[in-house]
Amino acid sequence: MRIATWNVNSLRARSDQLLTWxxxxxxxxxxxxxxxxTDGPFPFDELAAxxxxxxxxxxxxxxxxxxxSRCGLQDVQRGFVTTDEIGEPRVIAATCAGVxxxxxxxxxxxxxxxxxxxxxxxxxxxxxxxxxxVGAANRASLVAGDFNVGMTxxxxxxxxxxxxxxxxxxEERAGVQQLLDLGFVDLARDRYPKDPMFTWWNYxxxxxxxxxxxxxxxxxxxPEVFARLEDIWVDRHTRDPLAVEPAKPSDHAPLIVDVH
DNA sequence: ATGGTGGCCCGGCCA
Numbered sequence: 001m002r003i004a005t006w007n008v009n010s011l012r013a014r015s016d017q018l019l020t021w022x023x024x025x026x027x028x029x030x031x032x033x034x035x036x037x038t039d040g041p042f043p044f045d046e047l048a049a050x051x052x053x054x055x056x057x058x059x060x061x062x063x064x065x066x067x068x069s070r071c072g073l074q075d076v077q078r079g080f081v082t083t084d085e086i087g088e089p090r091v092i093a094a095t096c097a098g099v100x101x102x103x104x105x106x107x108x109x110x111x112x113x114x115x116x117x118x119x120x121x122x123x124x125x126x127x128x129x130x131x132x133x134v135g136a137a138n139r140a141s142l143v144a145g146d147f148n149v150g151m152t153x154x155x156x157x158x159x160x161x162x163x164x165x166x167x168x169x170x171e172e173r174a175g176v177q178q179l180l181d182l183g184f185v186d187l188a189r190d191r192y193p194k195d196p197m198f199t200w201w202n203y204x205x206x207x208x209x210x211x212x213x214x215x216x217x218x219x220x221x222x223p224e225v226f227a228r229l230e231d232i233w234v235d236r237h238t239r240d241p242l243a244v245e246p247a248k249p250s251d252h253a254p255l256i257v258d259v260h
Numbered sequence: 261a262t263g264g265t266g267g268c269c270c271g272g273c274c275a
Binding site for chain 2: 013
């Protein structure tokens with residue numbers, strides 16, 4: 001079973017690439033972030049023609065998350081149950097082939113002195129509270145998406161440059177750590193403790209070509225899913241403007257989890 | 261130190 005998380009940076013801009021990618025990579029479950037659309041433009045029919053069901057949570061041209069599956073899709077939950085969400089479509093869950101799959105889009109934070117940064121920390125608290133409340137760590141669960149947090153220096157192409165900046169602060173890391181403390185495992189870092197495993201590169205200039213990236217997209221597994229892990233890998237081709245047609249990739253690469 | 265790109269709906273916001 002192959003489960004992927006991918007921040008597509010607008011589904012309207014990336015719909016064709018998504019459909020091609022699902023088939024070429026034999027994706028069973030895709031967790032998407034930043035669909036940036038309502039249900040109107042969401043490609044439900046095109047996905048169905050390829051054998052995929054989909055659940056989408058998008059209200060306007062900001063944020064938006066989705067679960068796409070060709071191995072079943074049940075018990076869809078949009079937003080947090082605990083708080084009825086903090087207003088933006090940043091989380092959706094569905095059960096696919098027995099695995100509770102959560103697609104999360106953590107607020108960016110903008111900068112540490114911006115009110116959006118406090119919102120980011122609150123949102124991470126809320127995510128941990130929700131996972132605790134539903135007992136996600138005690139069943140087969142995968143919480144994956146764009147966390148907008150790099151947990152250690154290894155997650156930054158230039159850790160000095162990012163020190164105490166957005167994505168690298170102790171507060172943000174503590175926010176994500178709450179999930180690890182519940183029993184979740186950061187699959188990419190556990191499997192590859194010394195590789196950068198970058199998932200995002202700024203569009204600007206030659207950042208991708210120079211591999212100046214960050215690892216801010218995470219796949220966090222409950223012990224039950226962790227025990228089933230075969231491999232986890234970053235699909236860099238899908239981020240490479242020289243490898244995709246048209247040459248307009250998302251700024252994030254998919255993170256792909258293979259489990260048995 | 262700055263500005264470089266891309267996506268959104270229409271010059272500025274957000275990544």
